[in-house]
Amino acid sequence: MKSWLSHHRSALLDAIKRLLRMPFSSLFTALAIGVALCLPASLYLTLQNLDYLAGQMPAQPEASVFISDSATQSDRDKLKQRIEQSPAIARSRFVSNETALANLEAEGFAGLTAGLDRNPLPDAWILTPRETDPGKLENLRKELAALPGVEAVQIDSAWAERLQAFLLIGERLVMVLASLFGVALIAISSNAIRAQILSRQDEIEVSRLIGATDRFIRRPFLYYGTLQGASGGLTAIALLVLLQFLLQTPVGKLAILYGSPFQLKGLGLVTGFVILGGAILFSWLGAWLAVSRALQKIA
Template identity: 35%
Template sequence: MSRKTAKSTGGNARPRTIRWVARWRGWRRHHSQSAADSLAKVVSQPVSSCMTWLVIGIAIALPTGLWVVLGNVSQLGEQLERPAQLSLFLQAEQPVDEARSLALALSQRENIQSTEFVDRDDALAEFVERSGMGELAKGLPQNPLPHLLLVVPVPASPEALSELRQNLESLPEVEEALLDTLWLQRLQSLMTLGRRAVQLLAVLLLAAVVLVLGNTIRLAIESRRDEIIIVKLVGGSDAFVRRPLLYTGLWFGLGGGAVGAILVALGTFLLASPVNALSAAYQSSFTLQGLGLVDSLQLVLLGAFLGLAGAWLAVARHLKAIEPR
């Protein structure tokens, strides 16, 4: 009895294995055929396909280009960043000896690295030398510049530096205290605002890409209505009908992503020369950085994902409405 069971089981194993292998081969063959046929139909309509690729590429390239600009501005800010420095403008009637004593006392604080005293006469002489206004300076009845203390604090958070500035400004000998890195803090705040704005713009434009691709696939579905009805009449499943349409969305998305990467690279190439020339004029080592190879490939993959997403939404919404009567 056990031999018969084993023999019958062994006899059924081979047909079942062949059936699964055949289904796998058919599934793979249909995927490759659907991909090739969809690509052929996309290429057979070059004008409409190029316009769709261009629309998708511009929608992807715009936020990407703005993000690249923000990245370069951030890199430039890091190169320009220097240790924080406080400029203390002393009272106009402050004697030189007391100003030097104040500089010495401040340098002994734990939260201050060093201080430098700048005499008002030396400051006026430097101003005249750099501005070339020597004749005007000779006509002044007295030196209008106050004594200056340059204070380099210990590296700390922006809040701690702001508190130190307020503390020093409250000293009776100090007329005004300025934090030289305030512009960097403002730049960082503007960068944060810019990133949020670019992220919002990217979400809106990518949503528009999905809608454009969805409308394109909807038109493809309507153009294949008779073909879809016939396939369903002979027993074709929704998955069988869906595959060519998904591949159509994939090709549109890949092409749009590639166009977006090309537009960003072209914009970076056109701007690199004047930006580098301007940087050299200011004796800076800054160079304009564009998208690398990995980022460009990621942009193309993003376009492919958006194409699949738009095609899937359109197919899920419109395919069920097409049924043979």
């Protein structure tokens, strides 16, 4: 066990020394990895802020529940109780047919109802759902429409559907970009390790001759790739924090102009660990591929 720990410590120290021996090359590689990670991560954070902003928007979808003329008082009471007790409904208000007619006439449509013998408008409930997800809104519509005494239920959810479609496209785009930049990160790490292997090829061949295993030879390069990934991940996090710092004040001023309490959401702890872990994983994988290919050629 002590021997195993000693080998790993030696490999780690060797990787650190080689990184410090070429500071400009190491810094350039870390910056390249950081930028490659920063682009999809910044798009992801943009989508998160748009989703958060949508949740703060006062314009929520509304549901109109029209009551049938044949509805009994019992049906009306049950509908009222169901609406007031539903956890899916944030706010509700009852609009009688007299109130609806008065509002219609106040908006300049009095001529449309002047020749009518009776009020053609139904009583209605105007509801504000808690959720904006189109699927949940549709479930709420079906649930209310099935209640006795309900003539029809109409939900104005077109804007919510457009927003969800936009966010879905953005999420798919983030996944595609993350995959592409992940491949690029593997290539960056692999090229950096390949340069290290070429400079130590004689040392590797001698180690092979004296009986060193592939695992022993591969170890310092894997640590080198891991350290590269960690430095690149930290660079990406630093760039994202800097971006948030630069945008926080102007975004806050813009929100104040529109009377919104919105504040820019930055990099969370979980997202930061995902970025750092992804950078380490892809860099390690690039190092492993480069060393494995080199060992096959030497063999």
